[in-house]
Amino acid sequence: MMIPAYPGCRVVLAIHDDLKGVQALGRVVTYLRVAGVFLFAALFPVSAYAVDMTSSSDDLRYALSSGIDFARTALERTLTSDELSSERKIRIVISADERIDSPWTLPDKNGPFIQFNVGTARLVYALTAAVYNLSEPESGKYIGHVFTRLKQEAASTSPFVNIDPFYKWAKWTPQQISNFQSSFDKQLFIDRATLGVITFMLAHEIAHNLNGDLNHIHPPPEEARNREIKADAWAAQHLISLNMGPNIGMFSLLYYAVMDCNALRHEDRLRHPADLRRIKNLADFTLASLDKISPPENMTREQMRDRLQTVSKNLSQYIGAGDGCSLFHEKR
Numbered sequence: 553m554m555i556p557a558y559p560g561c562r563v564v565l566a567i568h569d570d571l572k573g574v575q576a577l578g579r580v581v582t583y584l585r586v587a588g589v590f591l592f593a594a595l596f597p598v599s600a601y602a603v604d605m606t607s608s609s610d611d612l613r614y615a616l617s618s619g620i621d622f623a624r625t626a627l628e629r630t631l632t633s634d635e636l637s638s639e640r641k642i643r644i645v646i647s648a649d650e651r652i653d654s655p656w657t658l659p660d661k662n663g664p665f666i667q668f669n670v671g672t673a674r675l676v677y678a679l680t681a682a683v684y685n686l687s688e689p690e691s692g693k694y695i696g697h698v699f700t701r702l703k704q705e706a707a708s709t710s711p712f713v714n715i716d717p718f719y720k721w722a723k724w725t726p727q728q729i730s731n732f733q734s735s736f737d738k739q740l741f742i743d744r745a746t747l748g749v750i751t752f753m754l755a756h757e758i759a760h761n762l763n764g765d766l767n768h769i770h771p772p773p774e775e776a777r778n779r780e781i782k783a784d785a786w787a788a789q790h791l792i793s794l795n796m797g798p799n800i801g802m803f804s805l806l807y808y809a810v811m812d813c814n815a816l817r818h819e820d821r822l823r824h825p826a827d828l829r830r831i832k833n834l835a836d837f838t839l840a841s842l843d844k845i846s847p848p849e850n851m852t853r854e855q856m857r858d859r860l861q862t863v864s865k866n867l868s869q870y871i872g873a874g875d876g877c878s879l880f881h882e883k884r
């Protein structure tokens with residue numbers, strides 16, 4: 553097992569090393585899921601491999617590594633040969649660290665690596681499931697609830713310990729929960745949306761590598777913000793060329809906003825100014841590129857446009873008006 557030297561990581565696991573066996577199975581499952589092959593539903597109970605925010609660290613780490621493996625393969629198809637040869641040098645590290653933190657990219661003596669924490673995957677699963685299964689304004693309230701609880705739990709080792717999944721928070725009956733957990737369609741949708749968010753995060757980090765941002769890790773704030781906007785644009789462009797959904801980048805920024813504005817223990821390297829400009833840029837870019845994206849089933853292009861505009865507006869509200877982070881910086 554390869555353990556890159558990086559402060560603050562309790563357990564670091566290189567995904568192409570000791571997860572190989574599990575990963576091969578994960579790859580098969582992911583391909584099947586993403587391709588929408590429903591045969592599995594008849595063969596295996598969904599709960600056998602579906603994960604959510606309450607899953608064990610190992611299960612989430614495995615889901616995250618198989619998702620990233622799929623996302624990376626897809627993204628590589630959109631790269632030029634020069635980009636591809638740089639991208640191939642990047643290692644991806646999935647850490648069992650439960651802290652919620654933006655994925656980041658850094659060089660070490662073996663070259664550049666991008667690190668994802670399990671805590672981040674937990675947050676993405678928690679919010680994606682809520683966004684797609686609660687109606688407005690309940691999903692917004694749940695997101696607010698998670699923000700508040702994360703702030704309260706920031707000092708604990710595992711910040712999710714005392715946070716309920718959306719179905720418990722919304723006081724669903726055991727029957728409702730059981731129906732939700734055994735619905736292959738619903739689980740598939742959450743998995744695909746989560747994978748999209750993770751793909752965006754991965755693409756954003758790959759963009760930093762390809763843009764040469766690692767050569768100068770602590771730029772002045774203005775340049776740091778421009779780098780983020782450039783990396784977002786690159787990620788959005790590549791997701792759109794893969795015909796991935798228009799809401800994906802927007803949701804990713806919600807997670808960045810939670811992770812950064814909430815400033816859970818990483819004020820010292822706040823490299824993602826999660827301000828509303830990033831969301832607006834991404835919304836504008838996606839809206840301008842909408843004719844390149846197929847609408848999901850049962851949705852017209854106009855409905856997709858409306859949805860995107862609504863998401864953009866609502867995210868702005870969740871993240872907070874004004875300075876964009878005010879919601880998270882209020883006194884405890």
Ligand SMILES: [Zn+2]
Pocket residue numbers: 756760779780783823824
């Ligand atoms: Zn960034």
